Amino acid sequence: MSFSTSKKHNNVVRSGGDDVIVIGGGVIGLACAYYLNRMGRQVRLLEAGQVAEGASNGNCGWLFFSDALPLCAPGVPTAEALRLIRGTSPLKLDPRPDPRRLLWLLRFVLSCRHAHLRAALKGKLALLRQADRLYAQLRTDEGLSGEYDCQGLLMVHRSAADMAAYAATNDLLAPYGLGADPLFANALQRLEPGLHPSLYGAWYYRNDSHLRPDTLMREWHRLALTKGVAVEEGVSVQRFRTHGNRVVGLQTNRGAYRAHAVVIAAGAWSLPLTHQLGYHLPLQPGKGYSLTFPAAAGQPAIPCYFHEPNVVATAWQSGFRLGGTMAFQGFDLTIDPQRVAHMESAGRAYLATPPAAGEGECWAGLRPMSADDMPLVGPLPGWANVTVATGHGMLGLTTAPSTGRLVAEMVTRRPLHLDPHPFRLDRFRLLRAEKQLVRPFFLDNSRQLLA
Ligand SMILES: Cc1cc2nc3c(=O)[nH]c(=O)nc-3n(C[C@H](O)[C@H](O)[C@H](O)COP(=O)(O)OP(=O)(O)OC[C@H]3O[C@@H](n4cnc5c(N)ncnc54)[C@H](O)[C@@H]3O)c2cc1C
Structure with a gap:
């Protein structure tokens, strides 16, 4: 599967091929970009609007580590x-x-169900405990406090x-x-x-x-830039260029980008984005x-x-x-x-x-x-170099550091600091009706998404 470009100016390749492209400048995308950078990767973050324009801006600011x-x-x-x-x-x-x-x-x-409650509790506990520890580390090591x-x-x-x-x-x-x-x-x-x-x-x-989430996001954005993450605002990812089971580039409103690895961390909009790669997230x-x-x-x-x-x-x-x-x-x-x-x-x-x-x-x-109130974090089934980080529901601010670190460990193939099993995407066995939703949804929603 491969998408060709239609407009002439869109064929300009704007990036020489970063190690990793992160899509989405919310708290999850920023956390992924930060930890990928700390693990030695060259990272480019593409944000359709401005960093922290989505859910990560005006939320209530709770770091609710007990909410398992x-x-x-x-x-x-x-x-x-x-x-x-x-x-x-x-x-x-x-x-x-x-x-x-x-x-x-x-x-x-x-x-x-009780069975889900027990399993989810165990998975969330690990994610929350690690997030608590990592936020403390970010405050001490990087001065990231966000009030x-x-x-x-x-x-x-x-x-x-x-x-x-x-x-x-x-x-x-x-x-x-x-x-x-x-x-x-x-x-x-x-x-x-x-x-x-x-x-x-x-x-x-x-x-x-x-x-205060808006303050944290400003500080984290600044920190990411200082560390060398390339953050581009006003760049909306529209299509993927693929070769076999790999995404090799992205088509955006500002031109094309080459990529070796892609992280989709576009919050709720991860749904239409993954649809473009033929996968339905229950989101x-x-x-x-x-x-x-x-x-x-x-x-x-x-x-x-x-x-x-x-x-x-x-x-x-x-x-x-x-x-x-x-x-x-x-x-x-x-x-x-x-x-x-x-x-x-x-x-x-x-x-x-x-x-x-x-x-x-x-x-x-x-x-x-x-759909089960558990984050969706892990490789996108069917794709060798695409990782997804979304589905954080009411706890995205709280769990951003442990998610970001987990994604960076997955992409760089390091030992994982927590069990990824409860968050893997293929825990949902997709119904035939869900698989059939993919294409029509992309066609009608891409207009809204990219307008
Ligand atoms: C009222 C409210 C209160 C909340 N309170 C809390 C709280 O107290 N504590 C807590 O932990 N959580 C809270 N949350 C939840 C938290 O805000 C979210 O879980 C979290 O912000 C999700 O972050 P995200 O990065 O996944 O998504 P977002 O912050 O939505 O970021 C996604 C980004 O991707 C960009 N994007 C989308 N499509 C594309 C594209 N095609 N190309 C490029 N970029 C794209 C968007 O512009 C957006 O900036 C609250 C949420 C709300 C709404």
Whole structure:
């Protein structure tokens, strides 16, 4: 299979053949590029927009190393269906029938089993522990901090019933040393006076931390450039040039590139990119929002998850952010005012000094959601020199360093610092219907993607 170029100027070869080309300038792409460079490779990172223009910019900044449980767990489909009916779910599903989304949902529901929960927990634990260690190393060795702070995290509940129900989650994590401590009304107020005094209580994860993602991304981008990674912005990969089972070059809006090895780390857009190589990833974009406010007195110093409305609040010295919601609406980044109002109303219910409505800077980003809520990291089946790193869902910022290092070890054929098995792409046995989605999807989505 090989794609020829159509426009004359696109035949110009812009790069003399870097060792590795990384596609995507989000936190995962940057982490891959950084570790590949540290392992002695000549790396070029191509980003369609600007570095950190995707999900890695306006997210909530949690380094939630205790979050080892996958979203798909027994009981979740029924509970979420009931919340959807009641109108209290953070989920929003585009009602238009879309075979890719339907098949993804089917896979998600089928993953809500005890066996998956146990296996996923083990895989995530390793990825999270290594990420914690590597972030510490990046802070010490490279001065990469991104406004890092370690205050722990609070799962906050308004009702006794909701707080009691969370105990089951805690029981699953406690044997791994990840349990949280319960705090009730007055004790919670003493610890975090930025919360509303009417709240019932919270589970306190003492060892987790947070940073400001936009600051981290700026620092990491600068660091990568200093180390010699060639970062090119405004370069959108459109097609692959192939020879046998190898990708030998990339066609972009700015010309052609030769490559010896390719890493696809394009977040949710890894789906149409891998389709061009004839492979279907069980991946969907999960849209989330955030509202960013200037720093002000009274904001909680400890990051909080308002559990009933599923809204996150994170404060840094430089600002304050509310974030949440999960909308499955394809690659559409339109902002729904109702969802924004939902986050503002959660702020009023849970915060002692809520920010004024309408004053937050609104942002939307697409989480790359895999159908079993496990990252998709490893060689692309059928291709000898293509590695994929996506599907990090709600934990991409947290797990970026261990993912980046794992990818670099795979590409450079070094011993791996963690077991890649839980993240391999071929863990999904693709249905015939999914295989048939590949070509039509590329044809219709490439227009949106590359417009
Ligand atoms: C509201 C919200 C809150 C979140 N909070 C947290 C949190 O607190 N902690 C946490 O760990 N995670 C959080 N996440 C999840 C996290 O943001 C994502 O998992 C992570 O950013 C994914 O990174 P990525 O590099 O895979 O994708 P992205 O950041 O989306 O990067 C992909 C990049 O690829 C580029 N690209 C796409 N197609 C092409 C192409 N053809 N050619 C070249 N470039 C291309 C895009 O322009 C984009 O910049 C949150 C997400 C959201 C939406």
